[in-house]
Amino acid sequence: MTLAFDAVWGEGFAIDRKFEAGIHCLLGTLSEGPEKVLSLACGEQRPAHGRVTLDGRVIYSSPEARMQIAYLGPDPWLPELGSVSAALEMLDAIRNPHASSSRLLDSLERMQIAHLGARRPSELGRHERRAVLLAYLLGLDSLKVVLLCDPFTIAGVNQLALVERLHELASTAVVLLATDQAEDVQRLGAAAGVFSAGRLLEPKGAHALRPSEYGCFRVTCDQPQRLTLALQNNPAVHSVQAPLHTSTLEVTGTNPEQLSLAILGAINELGIQLYNLTDVPVQLEVLQAAVRGRVDGMYAAAYHAGWVAQQAQPWHAGSSPSGPGPTGYAPIGRAPDAQMAYSGQLDAGGRALPTAATLQQPTTDVSSAPSAQTPAQLGTGAGGEGQ
Amino acid sequence: MNDVYLGWVWSRSRLTRTWWIQSGGAALAATLFGLILEHRASPSSSRINTLLTFTLGLILPLLTWATASQLFPNGLFASLAPIATHGASRRGLLLGAGLRALSGATAIVLGSTVVVFLLGGSARAGNFGALLIGTWIAVLGAVAYTAWFLLGSSFGSRAQGRWVFLALDWLLGSSASALALPWPRGHLRNLLGGESVANLEQPAATLTLTLLILVYLGLTCVRTPR
Numbered sequence: 001m002t003l004a005f006d007a008v009w010g011e012g013f014a015i016d017r018k019f020e021a022g023i024h025c026l027l028g029t030l031s032e033g034p035e036k037v038l039s040l041a042c043g044e045q046r047p048a049h050g051r052v053t054l055d056g057r058v059i060y061s062s063p064e065a066r067m068q069i070a071y072l073g074p075d076p077w078l079p080e081l082g083s084v085s086a087a088l089e090m091l092d093a094i095r096n097p098h099a100s101s102s103r104l105l106d107s108l109e110r111m112q113i114a115h116l117g118a119r120r121p122s123e124l125g126r127h128e129r130r131a132v133l134l135a136y137l138l139g140l141d142s143l144k145v146v147l148l149c150d151p152f153t154i155a156g157v158n159q160l161a162l163v164e165r166l167h168e169l170a171s172t173a174v175v176l177l178a179t180d181q182a183e184d185v186q187r188l189g190a191a192a193g194v195f196s197a198g199r200l201l202e203p204k205g206a207h208a209l210r211p212s213e214y215g216c217f218r219v220t221c222d223q224p225q226r227l228t229l230a231l232q233n234n235p236a237v238h239s240v241q242a243p244l245h246t247s248t249l250e251v252t253g254t255n256p257e258q259l260s261l262a263i264l265g266a267i268n269e270l271g272i273q274l275y276n277l278t279d280v281p282v283q284l285e286v287l288q289a290a291v292r293g294r295v296d297g298m299y300a301a302a303y304h305a306g307w308v309a310q311q312a313q314p315w316h317a318g319s320s321p322s323g324p325g326p327t328g329y330a331p332i333g334r335a336p337d338a339q340m341a342y343s344g345q346l347d348a349g350g351r352a353l354p355t356a357a358t359l360q361q362p363t364t365d366v367s368s369a370p371s372a373q374t375p376a377q378l379g380t381g382a383g384g385e386g387q
Numbered sequence: 388m389n390d391v392y393l394g395w396v397w398s399r400s401r402l403t404r405t406w407w408i409q410s411g412g413a414a415l416a417a418t419l420f421g422l423i424l425e426h427r428a429s430p431s432s433s434r435i436n437t438l439l440t441f442t443l444g445l446i447l448p449l450l451t452w453a454t455a456s457q458l459f460p461n462g463l464f465a466s467l468a469p470i471a472t473h474g475a476s477r478r479g480l481l482l483g484a485g486l487r488a489l490s491g492a493t494a495i496v497l498g499s500t501v502v503v504f505l506l507g508g509s510a511r512a513g514n515f516g517a518l519l520i521g522t523w524i525a526v527l528g529a530v531a532y533t534a535w536f537l538l539g540s541s542f543g544s545r546a547q548g549r550w551v552f553l554a555l556d557w558l559l560g561s562s563a564s565a566l567a568l569p570w571p572r573g574h575l576r577n578l579l580g581g582e583s584v585a586n587l588e589q590p591a592a593t594l595t596l597t598l599l600i601l602v603y604l605g606l607t608c609v610r611t612p613r
């Protein structure tokens with residue numbers, strides 16, 4: 001099947017692309033393109049010009065096409081019925097009038113949110129509604145298109161099971177994810193198109209990246225916390241990642257020369273002992289920078305993280321990595337409970353494989369300490385294929 | 388059929404019980420206000436038609452306009468979009484949602500009509516025929532105005548069409564010329580014993596209003612993508 005865009009939805013905002021079965025990520029500030037693309041693809045909105053089709057049928061005006069599309073938006077709606085289960089049954093009846101309610105309950109149980117089934121839809125918060133809808137949509141059969149907006153931000157959802165299910169679906173369906181996190185692309189081992197100024201840039205493969213426009217340095221020193229604080233306010237620095245229990249920082253910026261000067265300047269100023277300063281490959285960092293609009297004129301990248309979640313838990317046997325919170329839910333937040341970290345194992349093709357154990361390692365604060373091994377290392381470990 | 392039911396259920400989240408209570412309360416208050424004004428102006432005359440003209444000519448349009456605004460605040464298509472993404476037909480959803488809007492508005496207008504009948508002196512005079520006539524005109528008017536403003540909701544990215552339709556009905560529908568033919572106001576006025584539109588008799592006005600309802604609904608359906 002083919003999901004084809006030939007659409008313009010505003011001044012300078014356009015997409016002209018065809019997607020076949022597989023996982024595709026739309027990377028960019030969500031409100032500046034990716035969300036809109038999903039909205040067009042599910043028929044929620046009509047493009048100002050052009051059209052979006054599924055196997056030649058215009059999605060906006062074809063209920064038959066929309067029935068084959070699963071869409072999870074940023075703030076989904078549930079019918080205001082007596083219970084969430086009843087609401088899902090009603091939605092399910094649109095696609096399949098003879099569907100059984102047991103299948104819906106199974107879907108909720110897989111995501112470990114069966115307890116929400118008895119609550120009233122109006123009692124659910126936005127995140128809970130998203131979790132319920134995600135569980136329902138991923139349990140649907142015979143889908144041709146799956147459109148998910150930032151699914152990894154939904155707390156309480158089993159991340160491993162989600163990845164596994166998306167890979168299952170991708171064998172027969174177009175799976176399109178909107179995200180502003182390059183880690184999500186890496187997590188799925190997906191191809192990514194980068195949004196820049198409202199346009200989906202043409203994927204050119206990892207070789208199209210231009211590292212010369214970008215800088216990433218690994219700094220090992222005796223006072224990483226002080227250095228982090230000093231660098232965070234420096235305009236030449238884009239991000240500072242500080243894994244826990246190490247003395248190594250990864251510092252990124254758009255201009256390598258300015259970046260190195262900023263690092264060395266801070267080290268001199270603070271009187272910090274520098275042990276090592278090396279530049280590192282930049283696949284993931286380039287994508288992250290592109291998301292934040294910090295790399296001008298960067299080509300989009302088809303990014304391949306290089307691993308396959310072969311050892312992830314099966315879809316039906318998933319469990320929440322961190323366990324339920326007080327409400328049976330993990331805390332809500334950007335950071336998933338399990339950061340996928342490269343364990344050092346390789347598959348037959350020489351690609352890095354995560355293990356269930358490493359995938360479930362919890363981290364304390366992703367914004368400041370993503371994991372013991374950073375996304376850059378993941379990209380490095382798997383980068384052979386992408387390059 | 389499921390789409391219609393889904394539209395009915397969906398509209399419940401927009402047209403809540405609180406909304407109907409507030410609307411009904413406002414309509415009742417306006418009706419009582421009209422009764423007081425009319426009583427002061429002509430305490431002894433038979434005034435059922437004047438009061439019904441006030442109810443159906445002022446309260447009904449405003450009520451149906453407000454109901455359509457509450458139901459489709461961002462316009463017809465944008466408001467139905469979140470459900471349509473699940474594969475439901477927008478036309479079915481529109482029908483279900485429209486039925487809820489219609490039933491609620493009709494109930495309120497009928498309530499106002501009964502209040503007019505009871506407090507306006509017709510009940511004491513035993514003039515139950517007036518109640519019967521007022522009832523069916525109220526129902527016809529509620530259907531006409533609901534269909535009219537549903538059509539208006541389909542114009543404009545923010546349903547600005549509703550304002551235009553309200554203005555057209557007030558400005559052009561108030562006259563007795565042929566310009567008033569496409570709008571509900573003049574025909575309702577005619578049915579209540581007021582000035583006729585283009586010299587149409589009351590049966591012809593009824594027929595015209597019925598045809599207009601079909602046209603409004605048909606146009607709304609055509610404009611609404613599946």
